[in-house]
Amino acid sequence: MAPRAFWTGHLRLSLVNIPVRLYPATTSERAIAFHQIHEPTGKRVRYQKIVPEVGAIENEEIVKGYEYEKGKYVLIDPTEIDELKLESKQSIEIVRFVDEDSIDTRYFQTPYYLMPDGDMADEGYVLLRRALTETKKVGVGQFILRGHGNIVAIKPFEEGLLLEVLRHADAIRPAQKLFDEIPDVKIDKEALELAKELVTRKSGEFEPEQFKDEYAAAVWELIQAKLEDRAPDIVTEEPGGAKVINIMDALKKSVGKRKGSGAKPRAKKTAPSRSSAKKTARGAKRKSA
Known part of the structure; x- marks a missing residue:
């Protein structure tokens, strides 16, 4: 059974728009999953969402909140976020082309297969892949996925394109402070x-x-x-x-x-x-x- 695309939208390069679909390139099926069990009864431990002085609550009563002062929150309903008019919500915009080896390996996070969506997308998709292959470049862009703004790298992979989500600069810890502790050893x-x-x-x-x-x-x-x-x-x-x-x-x-x-x-x-x-x-x- 073919996997289902979990995101559809457009790959945009200047005035060129290519309808595309995203598929996960990795799977977690091989992972061994353990549950927490109450040993005396052998029953699985369940969790409830609790509000102090209120008790257990239902998921329908929960909204997002940003803490602007200690104990004070701005409440945001999910529909309000959905209504934000952001062009990048349904499009991946390529803003630059770089050499692949110019991207620090620490930035690469999650790979996805990027596929053309429909016959009208095929020509633009194949053309972009061919251009990237012959120029030996990687497209760098950004889009919103699962409620987060992401930097992405798009590069040729086998017969198609691979999209890799990149970490933001502030998510990378500098190594120099650690590496400064490495002693200067004279090598034989x-x-x-x-x-x-x-x-x-x-x-x-x-x-x-x-x-x-x-x-x-x-x-x-x-x-x-x-x-x-x-x-x-x-x-x-x-x-x-x-x-x-x-x-x-x-x-x-x-x-x-x-x-x-x-x-x-x-x-x-x-x-x-x-x-x-x-x-x-x-x-x-x-x-x-």
Whole structure:
């Protein structure tokens, strides 16, 4: 089933308007979600919204408020915000083109797939992508998403366009105060050459599928073991030997190993998938019934 667009509007470049749709480029489905449980009863903990001296209230009674003095608020109804006449509410306006490597990596926050919306958008969309590709530039603009004004970068990605929400300048903490604490260390020339050799040996393409979430796998195994009333099959790494204090010795030993010999051993047993854990949970419920 194709994902649904969660935002539609226009991509605007000067007088050119391209109808577009936004889709999330990431998913949280693989995350393991835990609930808070009242241990004596096994029931889930629920939360209520409470007003002091009033008690529990309904969501319909809640409005937004800005605290202009301690304990004093300007009340804003959501419909008042919706009625604000802002052009950027339904449009992404590109205001500048920059080199991609000119954007500090700390600013990149959330990626989205940007798609043309309808046949009338196709020509302008493909034209913009081609122009960005051939000039090796990234479009920088702004728009409103989920009640927040955002800076965005738009760049070619595979056969389409990728929109990345950027952090604002005041959301970035300066690093200099921390980095000033790093001591000035005199580096041994031989140690540097060994380190460079180690980097060269381990160089290659970035293949994210090769990196497994061992923590999530271990947690799923723990959940499965509890459902099956058994001890979890914990796979531990082989001990790496005594701690090496001297960095030169550590580098020599690392470079001395054959390429790939430092890979982690494979787990003897694959942790259950999320779906298998759910099936076991349903089976356990039927059995107890």
